[in-house]
Structure formats: C-alpha cells, structure tokens
Amino acid sequence: MMxxxxxxxxxxxxQLSHIIPKFIGKYLKNTSIGNIRSHENPNRIAQDIEKHYMLCHDxxxxxxxxERYFANTVFYPYKRDKHETFNYDEKLFYFLTSLSWRSLYLDIVNFVREKSLxxxxxxRMIEAEGIMRDFLLSKRTDLSNIEHHIFFFERIMNVNAPDDNLLKTGRPHTTIHRSLTSYSGYSDNTIYTISNLMGIVVVTLYSKDVDEIWKNTQVFNEKNILVAANQEVQSRLGNEFVFWMEQCEKDINVISEETEQKILKKVMDLxxxxxxxxxxxxxxxxxxLEN
Incomplete structure (x- = not known):
C-alpha cells in the first residue's frame, strides 16, 4: 500500500505495523491454553493483534x-525468568516513546474526526505527538515534560477500597496478565497513553494533575535501574484497570455456549x-480474592 x-x-x-509489538502477541498466543480472542467479537478467534498501514520499511x-531491546531487557526476563531488577539504557526510553507514539498518532486521528475531546x-495531544515524532527521528534529544512510566502489575494480596466488589469478582489477575491493549485518554488534568503488555503497564503522561503519585515507576533517557517492587501509584488511571475488568466481564457474558464448551474441553483435556x-x-x- 502506497x-x-x-x-x-x-x-x-x-508496512502493516503492529501497535503493540508482534512478539508480545506471539508470546500471549504461545502461552495461552486456547486461542486468543478480541473484544470486538469474543466468539471469533483472533489471528493477529491490532495493526495498521502506518510506517514505511525504514x-x-x-x-x-x-523492540528487541525491550524484549530481551524487560519483557522476557520479567515474564519468563521472574526477574525483578532491570538495568536499562536510552534504548528503553526510545522504545516506550515509539510504543505510545503509535497509539497517540492513531487516537488523535479518531478524536479529531469524531470531535470527542x-x-x-x-x-496538547497534537503537541506531544510532534515532540515524540521529532525525538524518534533524532531531531531532538528530550521529550520536554513528557514522562514514561512502567508499572508491573503483581499479585493482589488483599483488597482495600470503598467499592471492592469488582476487584473481588472481576478476575484482575487473569484479565490483566492475559490481555493486550493500548490507547490514549484524559481525566481532569491528566492526559496519557496507557498500554497493557500482559501485566507490564506502560503509561506516558503528557500532562498530569498535581495529586498524581508515581513512585519508582519512571523510566529516564539514560542508564538506570528499574525494579518491579515497591512501586506506588495513586492516579486517575486506576479507573482504566477497572474498565479492563468490566470489559472482560462483558466478553464472558456474550460468549456463546458452543465457544464456552470448546474452551472447557481444552481445559479438561489438560x-x-x-x-x-x-x-x-x-x-x-x-x-x-473472592473468598
């Protein structure tokens, strides 16, 4: 396609460019009991993850x-080897920029067309997209006040929230560790792109409200260390986790009896x-959590 x-x-x-790197979709597929499915039609097998004609070959x-750097430095060590400490350099910052930029670029097109924001x-999103694009093309060496964060979704030991019913019944571990998504949004003064990579949650903040707290999550454009422990996040983006669980519950409710029996058979055969x-x-x- 020209x-x-x-x-x-x-x-x-x-080229047909994947929004979330192809290797992550392949890992999800290879480690699944059955086939992967999409929110658009949970009864249909998804052959691939989201991709668009977007980038030239170069x-x-x-x-x-x-992407290879992220795979070998963070993703596989965390998912396969259960590492908690990651030594990284500027290439991780570049990867996070490329990941969020892809989603932001496509989302801006939709937001402008639909006049939904x-x-x-x-x-602000258009300004951030331009800054990140120039950075990716080596036309600038920084992202101004744009921040990248990685939050590792670990095991929930207990629930302490005013409305904890969804957390107890909404299958948070299954939902977040076994799904992929990436999109942009805003809440009050916080504008962001969020990507869930099977429990490795990448958040790029284009602006943030004064009461946002992100502790031990920020990735810098330098050699540094990231630890998947002692992270603290108090953010409006917590609502996105609830949204993912609500979406999962809706998907389960619309799965046909035929599809449900196929999934059950695969589980029983194991x-x-x-x-x-x-x-x-x-x-x-x-x-x-339910007990």
Missing part, C-alpha cells in the same frame, strides 16, 4: 531494534498439566 509514512512523512510503500526497522486536550500454564496461578489468585 501512502505517507506517519513518522517520516515521505510517500513510500507502507521507519519500521527503526522501531524494530528498540475538548479542544485544549486535543491540542488435566494436571494446566498447572504448567501461567494462567493457572492467575485463576488461583482471583479465586482467593
């Missing part, structure tokens, strides 16, 4: 190097081997 590359702006042949390759919010799958511990942890 068109203008979203990053470099040149008219070239466009820009796609520009992002690929940082306030003008000042869209203007027998005790189900304990070899990560989702088994998620199910156990969710059941403990």
């Amino acid at each position: 068109g203008k590359c979203a990053l470099c702006g040149e008219d070239k042949e466009l 820009c796609e390759e520009l992002f690929s190097a940082s 306030k003008l000042d919010v869209i203007e 027998g005790d081997d189900i304990k070899d799958y990560a989702i088994y511990q998620d199910i156990v942890d969710d059941n403990q």
Whole structure:
C-alpha cells in the first residue's frame, strides 16, 4: 500500500505495523491454553493483534531494534525468568516513546474526526505527538515534560477500597496478565497513553494533575535501574484497570455456549498439566480474592 509514512512523512510503500509489538502477541498466543480472542467479537478467534498501514520499511526497522531491546531487557526476563531488577539504557526510553507514539498518532486521528475531546486536550495531544515524532527521528534529544512510566502489575494480596466488589469478582489477575491493549485518554488534568503488555503497564503522561503519585515507576533517557517492587501509584488511571475488568466481564457474558464448551474441553483435556500454564496461578489468585 502506497501512502505517507506517519513518522517520516515521505510517500513510500507502507508496512502493516503492529501497535503493540508482534512478539508480545506471539508470546500471549504461545502461552495461552486456547486461542486468543478480541473484544470486538469474543466468539471469533483472533489471528493477529491490532495493526495498521502506518510506517514505511525504514521507519519500521527503526522501531524494530528498540523492540528487541525491550524484549530481551524487560519483557522476557520479567515474564519468563521472574526477574525483578532491570538495568536499562536510552534504548528503553526510545522504545516506550515509539510504543505510545503509535497509539497517540492513531487516537488523535479518531478524536479529531469524531470531535470527542475538548479542544485544549486535543491540542496538547497534537503537541506531544510532534515532540515524540521529532525525538524518534533524532531531531531532538528530550521529550520536554513528557514522562514514561512502567508499572508491573503483581499479585493482589488483599483488597482495600470503598467499592471492592469488582476487584473481588472481576478476575484482575487473569484479565490483566492475559490481555493486550493500548490507547490514549484524559481525566481532569491528566492526559496519557496507557498500554497493557500482559501485566507490564506502560503509561506516558503528557500532562498530569498535581495529586498524581508515581513512585519508582519512571523510566529516564539514560542508564538506570528499574525494579518491579515497591512501586506506588495513586492516579486517575486506576479507573482504566477497572474498565479492563468490566470489559472482560462483558466478553464472558456474550460468549456463546458452543465457544464456552470448546474452551472447557481444552481445559479438561489438560488435566494436571494446566498447572504448567501461567494462567493457572492467575485463576488461583482471583479465586482467593473472592473468598
């Protein structure tokens, strides 16, 4: 498909670019008991994760190097090897910028077309998109006041909230550890892009309210250390976790009896081997929350 590359702006042949890196979708598929499914139609098997004609070959390759870095420095060590400490350098910051920029670029197009956000919010998003695009093209060396954060969604030991019913019944571990999503939004003075990469939650803040707290989560454009422990977040983005669980509950309710029986058969066929799958511990942890 010929068109203008979203990053470099040149008219070239466009590639089908994944919004969330393809290797993460492959990992989700390979570690699932059954097939992966989408929110659009939970009864239909999803052959691939979201992708768009967006980048030319050269820009796609520009992002690929940082994706490999993230895979080998954070994603696989955390998901497969259960590491909690990650030594990183500037390539992680570049990857996070590329990840959030892809979602933000597409979301701005939709927001403008649908006129679904306030003008000042869209203007800030457009400004941030330009800053990140220039950074990705090495036209600038910083992102001004834009912040990248990684929050590792670990095990919930107990629930302490005014309305804890959804947390207890909404399967938080299963939902968040076994799903992928990426989109932009805003709440009050906080404007953001949030991406869930199977429990590795990436948040880019374009502006934030004064009462937002992000402790031990920020990733800097330098050599540093990130630890998947002692992280503290008090943010409006907590509502997104609730939204994901609500969406999961809706999906479960619309699954057909035929699809449900197929899923159940795969689980039953595994027998005790189900304990070899990560989702088994998620199910156990969710059941403990209900009790």
